[in-house]
Amino acid sequence: MNSPSDQKVFSTSLFGRGQPRPRPWYMANRNKPISAQALQTEQAVAALSRHLSWHKWPPARQLDYLFTPGIGPELYARVAATDALAQLHQHCVAGRTVAERTRTKAFLLALAERRSVLLTRPEMAAALGTLGRFYPYRLRPLADWIPKTKNARTQLASLVRHLFDQYGDVPAWVIDAWGAPAADHCGVEMARLTLHLGRGQSLRTFDGLPAPLTKRLEHGLRQAPAGCTYLEAYRYAQLEARAALDWWGVVLESRLGRALGPDDEFWLGVLDLFQATPLADPWQFGPVCDYLDFRRHVGTPAEPAQPGFSLRGRHLATVLTQTARWHQQLTQAQRSAGMLGVPLHTAWPGLPVPDFASSDEEGRVRITQLRTFGQLLAEGRALHHCVASYVQSCQKGRCGIFSLTFDGTRAITLEVNAQRIVVQARGRHNRPMAADERHWVARWLDAAQLVLSKYV
Incomplete structure (x- = not known):
């Protein structure tokens, strides 16, 4: 049997210029048909290899390329992860079923016909993915939506209202949070909340709330300003019910601005104490809360934690004095180590944030x-x-x-x-x-x- 090199010499000597040449041994399957999916992927990769910039393609062609089966690895190899096309693939294609991809592509094609800037903005990709997910629940046809500005965030809010807000009274802070992770909003899925409110339902009847609402709190939540997270709007409602909205910023910078919790009523009682004291310094609210949290949940060997610690019968001046003394003790290294039960050499990795x-x-x-x-x-x-x-x-x-x-x-x-x-x-x-x-x-x-x- 001839070696590969013998085959090459033989074929060269047998056929003259212009004559057909037999396929070498390593190309024996050249004409074997390939699957439709492999062919689509091959064509898409070939387009990229010809250095065609997707930015210059018509929107329909961009979306055809984006939804090409198996295109993900090649796409991420050719464009930056922060690129709009990569972000759209991540949020609208990757990890979705065939049916979900089909619905999402139909939505994006319809959106492209409206000449919206949303498709070109990478920071809008997550919101578009969520829109594609809930598109079957729309109340109005997308074809009737007309973008009136080129501002992407304004367009998104307008589009969400058009599709899902039947009466136009969903609070702006809910619309603004469309597509945001539920973890940013106390576990509330804001897109589902939008659909619920958009059909005229009560906020109190939504089944995904972290805490039950009274009618008064629901009223306050609906009045919260645009741009709020759920937690910020909830605190706004609590303070509105107490006629204490002047303290909103101070409260949000304290531990009340971190999360909802079982001690909320206690911390609001601390606020009531500040409000009831003439000329109380608002900037002391956060430090006092830190001290009281230490008293209730940490404690010291000499004075263990007191979960039932109450402010009943206490004056703010006394609490401020105790807070100042505690702060002074914390500045003394050996005493702090004993108070907190932490060795002085204790270290931790820190957050992945550069200096x-x-x-x-x-x-x-x-x-x-x-x-x-x-x-x-x-x-x-x-x-x-x-x-x-x-x-x-x-x-x-x-x-x-x-x-x-x-x-x-x-x-x-x-x-x-x-x-x-x-x-x-x-x-x-x-x-x-x-x-x-x-x-x-x-x-x-x-x-x-x-x-x-x-x-x-």
Whole structure:
């Protein structure tokens, strides 16, 4: 039997120029038919190999390419993960059944006919995926929707209202949250809530709420401003019922702005105490809550936790004095270690958030994550606040503590939660940020892709 090299020589000598040549041994299956799916994938890959930019394709062609079976690996190899096409594939194609992909493609094709900018914006892909999921439940035809602006977020809100809001009275903060993860809204799936309210149903009858609502709370929730999360709207409703909306920002910057919990009524009682005290400093509300949480849930060897601790019969002046004494004790390293039951050398990995240094040669302005108990103690001692009490939250990955320094001098302590939101920023004696400090924090937010809570 001839070797491959013998075959090559033989075929060359047997056939002259212009004569048909037999296929080499390694191309014996060249004409074997391939499956339709493999053919579609091959054609799509060939299009990319010819360096055709998908941005120049008509929308229908983009969507045909996007929904090509098996195109995912090639797509992600050719375009950045943050590209609009990659994001659309992730949220509208990947992991979906054939029926779901068919419905979603039909929705996107109909949307493309409306000349919407939503298809070209990567940050809108998750919302479009959710729209495709709930598209069968629309109340009006998409063909009747006319985008009146080129602003993507305004278009999205208009489209959601057109499809799912029959009476036009779904609160703006609910519409704004379309497509957001339920984890960002106390477990509430905001798209389902939109459909529920859009059909004229009561908010109180929605089966996915984290806590039951009274009629008064439902009224307050419907009045909450646009841009709220569910938690923020819920706190708005609670404060509206107490005629305490002036305290909304202060409350959201405290532990009441972290999550709903079984102790909510106790913390609202703390707020009532502040409200009832003339000239009470609102900025002390958060520190007092930290102290009271320590008393109720942590405690010390000499004074164990008191879950039933009550403010009944107590004056705010007394509570403020006790809070100040507790803060002072926290600044003393050995006493803090004993109080919190944490060794001084305790360390933790920290959140995956980069530090920051200004672009000058010396790096005069720095924002650095604190990753040891000793660093927390030093920060609290320098700025006279209770950041050391956050050690357990840091250890459990619930938050990260960062220090803003100017020429090595501590200025602001920042708390970042696990959702990459800066939820607290406090200086010496818990003062708020100054304008120059806010400027550098904004630079860091942009570089680290973080979000600053609008109440900080």
